[in-house]
Amino acid sequence: MARTRMHADEITTDPQLVRRLLAGQFPEWADLPVLQVESYGTDHDIYRVGDRLSVRLPRIGWAESQAAREAEWLPRLAPHLPLAVPGPLGLGRPAEGYPFAWSVHEWLPGENANGTLHDLESAAVDLAGFVRALRRVDTSGAHPRPRGARGAPLAELDASVRRAVTDLGDRIDGPATLRSWAESLAAPAWTDDGVWVHGDLLPGNLLVVDGRLSAVIDFGGLNVGDPACDLQPAWNVFAGASRDRFRAELAADDATWLRGRGWALAQAVIAMPYYWDTNPGMIRQTSHALRQVLADGTDTPVLRRAEPHEADALTALTHRSKAHWGYPRDVLDRWRDLLTITAGTIRADHVVVAERAGVLLGYYRLHGAAPDGELADLFLDPPVIGTGLGRTLWEHAVATARERGFRTLTWESDPNAEPFYRHLGAERIGGREVAPGRVLPIMRTVLAHP
DSSP states (O other): OOOOOOSTTOOOOOHHHHHHHHHHHOGGGTTSOEEEOOOOOSSEEEEEETTTEEEEEESSGGGTHHHHHHHHHHHHHGGGOSSBOOOEEEEEOSBTTBOSOEEEEEOOOOEESSSOOSOHHHHHHHHHHHHHHHHHSOOTTOOOOOTTSTTSOGGGGHHHHHHHHHHHGGGSOHHHHHHHHHHHHHSOOOOSOOEEEOOOOOGGGEEEETTEEEEEOOOTTOEEEOGGGGGTHHHHTOOHHHHHHHHHHHTOOHHHHHHHHHHHHHHHHHHHHHHTTTOHHHHHHHHHHHHHHHHHTTOOOEEEEOOGGGHHHHHHHHHHHHHHTTOOHHHHHHTTTTTOOOHHHHHHSEEEEEEETTEEEEEEEEEEETTEEEEEEEEEOGGGTTSSHHHHHHHHHHHHHHHTTOSEEEEEOOGGGHHHHHHTTOEEEEEEEEETTEEEEEEEEEOOOO
């Protein structure tokens, strides 16, 4: 299979070279059939050897270190990960006129994730589970992260992004791209310890079997750094409800989300001028990602006063939220009146909704009069629980309560939400049993001291 030349100083490989390398260094595999694998990858040629092996040959010098890195770290990472990763079976040396170290891995079956996933929301859960597990692996002994490599602060990519936007000219919406990039650069930086990031969770590096995510390959971007880097699938793989689910599963707050969006933008924009004429598959993927990023830039939730005609929608959201926390049906039925929002309630109380693109995501309700008020409700639709929207609504409610002259706020919390409110400085002052074994904490926060 002829490959288009992408790099000025790349090495050309073919099945005959693979056979000679195997014969000289791994003779036990030398007689197996060799088939080049079609791919729009940029730095390796991949060959399937027999039914159970793959050979990876770097095409360019900058990719040579990947073989040793994967041989060192994949066996350590694999036991902790819920999806399969390639098992290194051998490290090859330069030979037969080929100048780079190379590798033999076990062959993992599957198609790439370009249009092959049957259920994107299930895939979002599966991939988020992989990312969470990877983040938890001990980073002791990790290699130093090069400047600008995956997981680095976005500021290290600024010059490259701006140069690429200039080079692309009218092939992209440059002003919109730079506005989105500026939003991501302005997000608070990651200040905690770095975690493991794959760095390249694109459709071509995700394997799918029978419509379900099965494996993650190509750990060339493996580094320790900002976890936001591995949010890239939100714009490369997912959209709509599956994007929201991916974010919720990873509990990405607004700052992390913006940095993740910046990583997706940077990876796409920097690649586009370099591969524009040589790698049409890569350009399709990066163009798609950039379109998704720019569309997502207008998706910041809006907070506004609720309208009386939205009472039924808010009631339905309330029931979904309660059901999410495992309340049995008979309890929800007994609470039907308590969980019902009416037009009169909206007129009488201060009800603020969060919406995105016309979709209600959550709301809060303040009840009572100064000096002591009640946070009567704060509910999120289940897909956005854990995205940071709860804190946004809480902070807005506290600011509004202060403006209304409240000195304190009290409320009955769901037991699952008590740690959230404690983290925000609230205290538990009591409890009320509402079902066998289920006590609602009564919480309070002091807004102003006498």
